[in-house]
Amino acid sequence: MLNFNKKKMKNLNKFLIIVSLLFFVQSCDEYVDYEASEGYQIVADDYFKSANDFESALVGVYDVLQWTLYNFMIGEIASDNSLCGGESASDVIGLQKIDDMIHDPVNDQLKRIWQYMYEGVNRANYMVENKDKIDFPRKDEMYGEVHFLRAFFYFELVKIYGDVPLFTNGRLTAGDSGTLQRVTKSEVYSVIESDLLAAIAALPAKKSLDGRATSFTAHALLGKVYLYQEKFAEAANILEPLIGLYTLPSDPASVFLVEGENGPESVFEIQHSKESNGWNWGWMPQSTEGNFGVIHHGIRGYNGPVYSSGWSFNVPTQDLFDAYDSADKRKNASILDIVTWADANSASYNEGYEHTGYFNNKYIPRAGYSKNTTELNYENNYRYIRYADVLLMAAEANNRGGISDSKAQTYLNQVRSRAGVMSINETGSALTQAIWDERRLEFAGEGQRFFDLVRTGQAPNEISGFVAGKHEVFPIPQTEIDISGLTQNAGY
Numbered sequence: 001m002l003n004f005n006k007k008k009m010k011n012l013n014k015f016l017i018i019v020s021l022l023f024f025v026q027s028c029d030e031y032v033d034y035e036a037s038e039g040y041q042i043v044a045d046d047y048f049k050s051a052n053d054f055e056s057a058l059v060g061v062y063d064v065l066q067w068t069l070y071n072f073m074i075g076e077i078a079s080d081n082s083l084c085g086g087e088s089a090s091d092v093i094g095l096q097k098i099d100d101m102i103h104d105p106v107n108d109q110l111k112r113i114w115q116y117m118y119e120g121v122n123r124a125n126y127m128v129e130n131k132d133k134i135d136f137p138r139k140d141e142m143y144g145e146v147h148f149l150r151a152f153f154y155f156e157l158v159k160i161y162g163d164v165p166l167f168t169n170g171r172l173t174a175g176d177s178g179t180l181q182r183v184t185k186s187e188v189y190s191v192i193e194s195d196l197l198a199a200i201a202a203l204p205a206k207k208s209l210d211g212r213a214t215s216f217t218a219h220a221l222l223g224k225v226y227l228y229q230e231k232f233a234e235a236a237n238i239l240e241p242l243i244g245l246y247t248l249p250s251d252p253a254s255v256f257l258v259e260g261e262n263g264p265e266s267v268f269e270i271q272h273s274k275e276s277n278g279w280n281w282g283w284m285p286q287s288t289e290g291n292f293g294v295i296h297h298g299i300r301g302y303n304g305p306v307y308s309s310g311w312s313f314n315v316p317t318q319d320l321f322d323a324y325d326s327a328d329k330r331k332n333a334s335i336l337d338i339v340t341w342a343d344a345n346s347a348s349y350n351e352g353y354e355h356t357g358y359f360n361n362k363y364i365p366r367a368g369y370s371k372n373t374t375e376l377n378y379e380n381n382y383r384y385i386r387y388a389d390v391l392l393m394a395a396e397a398n399n400r401g402g403i404s405d406s407k408a409q410t411y412l413n414q415v416r417s418r419a420g421v422m423s424i425n426e427t428g429s430a431l432t433q434a435i436w437d438e439r440r441l442e443f444a445g446e447g448q449r450f451f452d453l454v455r456t457g458q459a460p461n462e463i464s465g466f467v468a469g470k471h472e473v474f475p476i477p478q479t480e481i482d483i484s485g486l487t488q489n490a491g492y
Contacts, residue, residue, distance in 0.1 A: 074474075271381055304349075328441065
């Protein structure tokens with residue numbers, strides 16, 4: 001979790017079961033069947049009576065960030081960066097189908113993303129619903145965080161599913177499900193922009209605790225939102241104040257170690273801890289504060305130093321490995337060549353399904369990074385926005401917006417300099433492609449590649465099996481179609 005009081009969190013979990021009614025409760029077996037007889041009698045009228053109540057509820061909104069493992073996994077597996085891997089062709093079949101571009105509306109992983117992101121929206125809206133209960137000193141700043149978080153969840157929804165249902169004034173109830181309508185992406189983006197502008201106005205420049213949103217994190221996310229809409233002038237303008245506020249550590253590998261968390265390159269990280277007592281597989285990942293995504297990336301049957309064994313999912317492709325210059329410091333930081341490593345360190349391992357010889361070295365299980373129920377409690381933070389992303393977004397906005405290729409070159413070459421590779425002097429469309437190529441190398445394994453290929457129109461040429469006019473978005477889960485009568489995305 002974030003650096004919040006753990007005892008408070010245990011009590012909060014009971015509270016959230018009642019107050020946070022899920023978006024489509026009938027479709028989510030993981031969350032239903034909680035009756036008043038179980039002792040969870042807290043209702044809204046009994047809560048939000050003190051500033052501490054509001055703080056506890058806010059922790060509950062942040063908590064949903066930790067459930068985003070599949071958001072980031074599909075960003076790699078659906079792209080040309082990775083193959084699904086795993087134990088066999090039927091291991092997590094939803095991810096296997098996404099890898100092969102044969103996914104359909106009956107997909108457990110896509111259903112969970114939908115449910116989790118709308119759970120975040122519902123929790124944020126619950127706080128909006130009760131905003132006027134009392135006043136207290138940190139109220140405006142707190143609601144800046146609420147606006148940031150709601151924008152985060154809606155941004156994930158719109159980039160994954162396209163047009164989605166939009167609600168902002170309060171929670172949905174089970175009775176609302178038959179009345180839902182999808183709205184256009186532009187309408188959703190308009191709300192996201194408004195939320196982030198409100199967050200920028202209310203939040204401090206410096207975080208009070210690791211993992212908290214600041215005005216700078218809201219600037220960065222808004223820049224990304226603008227870039228996805230090709231609002232280049234707006235993106236360049238909102239990102240410019242961040243230039244120079246962060247630094248790039250000289251060793252790119254260090255950024256992804258525990259000791260590198262929340263460091264000088266960190267703009268926004270999703271916090272995880274290995275201290276959780278959560279162990280319940282039926283409530284994964286909600287039962288733990290650890291990063292459940294990490295175990296997926298581990299070396300199957302590994303025996304050796306530094307690393308720990310895992311499930312061999314999301315394995316980098318040969319094409320990605322070959323895309324790096326031999327002098328690029330990011331090559332080994334991003335990709336573990338297991339054959340070379342095992343030979344040099346007397347290690348052994350088993351080959352999983354679709355074995356490429358490579359593993360995601362950024363989010364790989366490392367010895368000492370987990371305890372208790374090992375698989376569920378890796379402490380690796382997910383780096384949602386790094387300063388390198390700010391620089392490359394600003395470079396793209398300046399270049400594609402026709403604002404300044406000189407600035408674009410400067411920002412791009414700062415990233416390349418840290419990587420230990422030569423500067424680039426291209427302009428125009430050649431510079432555009434250089435920036436896009438750089439994004440692949442810089443953010444390999446971080447879940448951005450598929451969405452970058454889609455938003456830049458490169459996906460049909462780079463992703464095997466990709467069908468233009470269909471695969472730009474993922475299908476609305478069939479359970480939600482059945483319950484609410486929502487329209488399905490084209491082609492599904």
